[in-house]
Every structure is written in structure tokens, then in C-alpha cells.
Amino acid sequence: MALGADADDAFFHEFGAAALELRQAFTRKVGFSWSRVRVLLWLRREGETRHSELRQRLGADGATVTRLVKQFESEGLLSRRPDPADNRYTLAALTEAGEAAADEVERTHRRFQQQLLAGIPERDCQAALRVLRRLRVNAAVEEMP
Numbered sequence: 001m002a003l004g005a006d007a008d009d010a011f012f013h014e015f016g017a018a019a020l021e022l023r024q025a026f027t028r029k030v031g032f033s034w035s036r037v038r039v040l041l042w043l044r045r046e047g048e049t050r051h052s053e054l055r056q057r058l059g060a061d062g063a064t065v066t067r068l069v070k071q072f073e074s075e076g077l078l079s080r081r082p083d084p085a086d087n088r089y090t091l092a093a094l095t096e097a098g099e100a101a102a103d104e105v106e107r108t109h110r111r112f113q114q115q116l117l118a119g120i121p122e123r124d125c126q127a128a129l130r131v132l133r134r135l136r137v138n139a140a141v142e143e144m145p
Contacts, residue, residue, distance in 0.1 A: 026112055030105050035060065037105060039068050040094070043078065044102035048093035050083060077101055 027034050038058050043049060055065045069092050072078040077098035083089035094102060117125065 022116070026109065029112060030108050032105070035064065035068055036072070039065075039072065040077070040098065040102050040105060043092060043094045044099065044106075048091045050089045050091055052089060054092065072098065 023034055027037065030037060032040065035058065039054060042054065042057055046053075051062070051065050051069060054060075054069070055062055058065065060068075069078065069080060069090075072092075073080055075097075076095060078092050078094050080090050080092050083091050
């Protein structure tokens with residue numbers, strides 16, 4: 001069911017603007033770029049990881065991943081070493097300081113979500129979830145009518 005051309009445009013304009021503004025607000029809160037947040041949290045969840053895996057998972061080019069990893073390394077947040085299974089590859093892992101930074105990002109994220117959802121009734125959150133899930137299903141369809 002479509003809303004009509006103007007309403008459809010307004011819906012997607014608000015959706016896109018909200019996504020961008022929320023991401024920007026969160027990165028300001030944590031003091032890391034979105035790419036840095038993603039690397040930090042990926043390594044937190046997955047543990048020691050090859051650069052090539054980070055590149056694939058983050059959808060970033062090799063130079064970007066290498067730059068981010070080197071920045072984190074210079075800040076003491078992660079360490080790198082050759083992959084013992086194949087020394088053509090480099091592994092990256094969080095240090096204790098990196099684990100602490102990831103913990104803080106996750107705590108800040110939980111507080112940020114609570115702040116964003118303040119005053120929104122549960123039924124509205126559930127309705128929004130249904131719409132977002134349906135948008136993802138519809139986007140996955142190979143051929144749009």
C-alpha cells in the first residue's frame with residue numbers, strides 16, 4: 001500500500017534524514033567516527049580478525065581499514081600481528097584499553113537508545129519495527145515491480 005507520491009517522498013525523506021542525524025548524534029557522543037565505532041565493536045564481538053575480514057564485513061576498502069587499524073594501534077586500542085596460519089595476512093585484536101573503549105561505546109549506545117525512545121509508547125515502537133522489517137524484506141526483492 002502506497003501513501004501517494006508526496007507522502008511516499010516525505011516518508012523516505014524523514015527516514016533518511018533521521019538515520020543520518022541519529023548516526024551523527026551518536027558518533028558525537030562517543031567521539032569516534034562511524035567507521036571507528038564499527039571496527040571497535042566488530043573486534044569486540046568477533047575477537048582477533050584479519051584485515052581482509054574487517055574490510056569485507058565493514059564494506060570498506062583495504063586502505064581505509066589499514067588506516068583505521070593503524071590509528072587504533074597508535075592509540076593503544078588494538079594490536080596487530082602476522083597471521084601464523086598465513087603470514088601474508090595481518091590479524092588485529094583489541095587491547096585491554098580497546099576492550100574498555102568498546103565497553104564504554106556499548107554503555108553509551110544503551111543510554112543513547114533509551115534517550116531516543118523516551119516518551120514513545122511501546123505500541124508505536126512495535127509498529128515502527130514492523131514497518132522497518134517490511135522495508136528490508138521489500139528491499140531484498142530482486143526485481144521491483
